[in-house]
């Protein structure tokens with residue numbers, strides 16, 4: 001019996017819409033979406049991030065409105081990032097521990113108005129430091145253990161303000177375990193940790209740094225803590241360590257250039273695995289679509305499917321609102 005052509009014709013199940021739907025292996029749903037939003041000071045303020053057309057920094061009142069809308073269209077979780085005014089940045093990033101800083105105030109306001117949406121808070125010092133590094137700096141070195149001492153406090157302050165998921169994005173060694181211990185001590189045994197486990201030192205973060213006001217600020221690069229894009233085995237070690245320290249879920253970042261890592265992590269560890277489609281990925285697709293070079297709708301959905309096919313359980317994406325609205329219609 002022949003198993004090849006002409007008995008086998010792979011075009012046969014592809015030939016009609018109904019049949020393509022039946023044999024489709026992956027799908028995107030609103031449950032896959034985490035929507036990162038940028039918070040700024042003020043009231044009724046919305047200012048565009050120029051390198052991310054369509055993305056605005058929102059004052060807290062407008063962020064609350066966005067959260068209400070997100071809940072209505074089925075987005076399960078928001079990730080909040082602060083655009084900290086320059087005068088509140090300092091060498092030690094003290095503003096990170098201010099219980100009334102932008103992020104914490106925003107989380108309380110959103111929890112109050114939209115109790116059923118999940119809130120993810122990034123743990124790292126870069127939005128608050130005058131040098132734009134994620135950790136404390138001494139003589140040009142990023143200090144590991146001393147930074148952890150601050151990050152654990154930042155995590156507890158955020159959990160107190162209503163964070164459901166603490167997401168350490170700093171890439172210091174040992175921070176997941178230390179954060180777990182401090183959260184538990186503070187009574188936050190139910191607060192999750194989503195570890196930015198395999199976070200690469202990437203050029204694709206450029207627009208994000210514009211959005212949070214780190215662009216002119218950052219001195220040097222982040223290569224002594226973020227991973228080398230050449231490395232694959234090391235990503236698996238990072239993930240293994242974070243799981244052993246108590247991470248509930250892990251993240252690979254950026255997204256599309258690292259689909260191979262997502263697949264390997266999912267296959268090997270079978271834990272909830274997330275991708276971050278970062279600011280530069282957003283900017284590329286939007287810029288090409290604005291020029292008429294790509295069809296926005298189709299590439300946005302194709303990118304999402306690529307994450308799902310690679311094994312991601314969900315995606316942090318600036319397209320979240322757009323995707324949820326498309327799925328709704």
Ligand code: PBG
Pocket residue numbers: 122124126134169170204205206207208209222277278279280
């Ligand atoms: C901060 C942080 C960064 C991003 C998320 N959290 C930037 C960085 O590490 O420099 C990037 C997100 C994006 O580019 O969309 N530690």
